[in-house]
Amino acid sequence: MASGDKKVSTYVFLHLNTTCLPDDDECQITEICMFASRRNTLEQSGGHTEIPPLPRVTNKLVLCLKPDADIQEDATDVSELTNESLSHQRRFSSHTVSAMQAFLKHLEEPVCFIAHNGNTFDFAVLKAELNRIGQPAVFVPMFCADSLYAVRELDPPAEEVSFELLSSSLKRKSGDSTKTSLKRTKTAPATSTKQTPGHTSLLKKSYSSPAVPERQKRSYALREYYKDKFGMLPRNSHTAEGYCKALVTVVQTTPKFCEWANKNKQKMSTIQPA
Structure with missing residues (x-):
């Protein structure tokens, strides 16, 4: 069986906070979170109609980064991060990439990134940052899947x-x-x-x-979709980690998500940099 046909063993929920909002160009990463959970754990907790507890066994990496660009006011409104608050953090660099690679090697393979609107934002911005530091080939063999398409298909407003x-x-x-x-x-x-x-x-x-x-009239933006399902906004979703946890909850309550993700996963090499 080819590696592309194997079921994903670990899903890594990815979210970036950036210097600008998705509709703007040349965003730089100000915060990154990778929140990992095994596929079997997510499948066993699926089908809830109320907010379930997060999986007990998870792994995560959270990094704050000092950007070269000014953080736009609307981006600060979302993340509560400013250039001043990040002034003593490291920039996105080969050391950042090494930390991410070490984290991913700790996980059971095959591994797949999951991000909400990832194809046009999180995955695309990450690839742009890798290009900027001269490491475009990093994560190219990785699988990825955009949860925005999953919830649209699995929970349609048709x-x-x-x-x-x-x-x-x-x-x-x-x-x-x-x-x-x-x-x-x-x-x-x-x-x-x-x-x-x-x-x-x-x-x-x-x-x-x-x-x-x-x-x-359903919105599939994560915060609004979460509120539509559970009657409240997700806690601490302004942080990259809080956003990832909200996404995990959505996945836990979306029947057949893992089946969809395994069928629709693609290689990071197919993603165009932002």
Whole structure:
């Protein structure tokens, strides 16, 4: 079996705080966290509907870094890091890379990075920093997967989700006969001539309930998605470690995430630097 076909043994949740926000160019890293957990541990804790405890056995590396660029105000608002607070930290360098490599070698292989919006930000910014210090080949053989795509696919705000809520509501109110009527009128349920006035009234009432619009307006940005699922913002998510922990919680409560990540993982070599 080729190494690319092997199941990932360890997931390394990666998050970067930077000098600017993702929409801006040439961000430099101000804080990096790698938070590692074995795949089997995450699979065993999956399927929760409430906030589960984090896995007991984890490994982590957290580094704060002094950037060459000024930290933009909006980035400080997110991370609470300033040029002054980082003035006595080391810059991103070959020593930073060596520390990261040593950490990764401590973990059971195969290893895969997981980052939320990683393809266009975390992985891309990391590769740009590696290019900047003349070490572009580092981490190229590593696997990576973007959890943003995972939750969009595994927990979609699709019309069929809203339709299931609607159908369930109508079934409770009107009995099993409503289900057949709904199937015939899925595209325009409120205007169908085959429905009785009672059914039309129920459909209008169901569509005006708050549950359906909430699903349709779902944000997949990690903090907002977390709040949508659990009714609160994640604790300390302004820190790279706190953000990683929030991402672990999302993974723990997303059925089939590990299966998705193993199927959709790619090599870091496919990521374009920011």
